[in-house]
Amino acid sequence: MNPTISPVGDSAISIEFGQVIDPKINQRIRQTVAGIESLHLEGIVEMVPTYCALLIQYDALRYTYAELCRILEPICTQPIQSDESELVTVVEIPTVYGGEFGPDLGFVASHNHLTEADVVSIHSGTDYLVYMMGFIPGFTYLGGMDPRIATPRLSSPRTHIPAGSVGIAGEQTGTYPSDSPGGWQIIGRTPLSMYDASREEAALLKAGDYVRYVPIDESAFHCIKKLGSSFKPVVHHVKVGDLRGGK
Structure with a gap:
């Protein structure tokens, strides 16, 4: 069309x-x-x-x-130039899943008749396309989440979601860039600063990038958190045909 x-x-x-x-x-x-x-x-x-x-x-x-x-x-009106060898940017987002960092991981697992380990494996096994930015500065709307872990929003939104929280709402997933109210099911948290107005590029991600969530433990979380802006996330340049999961 x-x-x-x-x-x-x-x-x-x-x-x-x-x-x-x-x-x-x-x-x-x-x-x-x-x-x-x-x-x-x-x-x-x-x-x-x-x-x-x-x-x-x-x-x-x-x-x-x-x-x-x-x-x-x-x-x-130009036709799509589709090429499986096209290079795209994949940014790794280190994430602690479950516990105090992901209080809804258990519910997401039980809702989908999975174990918590299954949810982590499925969620971190996909490279997610950043379709657009919105809602609050730095928030990414991602595509490609596996429907096996789709879970409805909370019936009553929380008044405070910590910055870096990784959530699921329906068949979408994303990361809260700042402290915010929200109704997504929180399954984990990243120590990365997803949005910092003092940086030259305030938002860590942009539309067209891909996100790869990488499981880490609490010790690694706190180490990265201490490093602050000096910690640079791992970035890959991957052929479209080599992306993982839903493209």
Whole structure:
């Protein structure tokens, strides 16, 4: 299906590529972002990818809506360039599962008729695509979680979820970048700072990256926590065809 371009206010454009969460649609969005960036257009203020669309904020004194549509249409209608040898970025997120760090791990296991070890093995066995950022700064919406560990949200959200908490809600998983209320089932916690406004790149991850949760013990958690920003997460550059689990 061809994308739909529509105005958002007087200085933004939305390009909608579909109505479902699908890695092919997300790939098309990322391809469009790369194509626009390659033009080095002055007056493009920000590009915000979502699950199925791309929001582009622009300088209305430089472009009219019609002018920008004429520039963007050839880029966003290009077919997907799919290549199993394409290199993507996979960021390891060290995570302690269960105990005080993951109080809902037992419920996720019992809900799905699994052991806690099964849940950890399944959850950490997939490379998750970062579809988009949102909710709070640095929060990642990830795709590809195994439905065997899907679990409903809490019936009553908690008023405080510690930063770094790794949760499950339905068939989604993700990491809370800061202390926050929330209704996800918390199965673990990472010592990494997922969002730090003092860094040049405040968010550790960006749309199009992949996340690989790596189980660690409490001792390793505290060691990494003490290192703070001096600890650099392991980053892999992996061919799309070699990604683990749901792509």
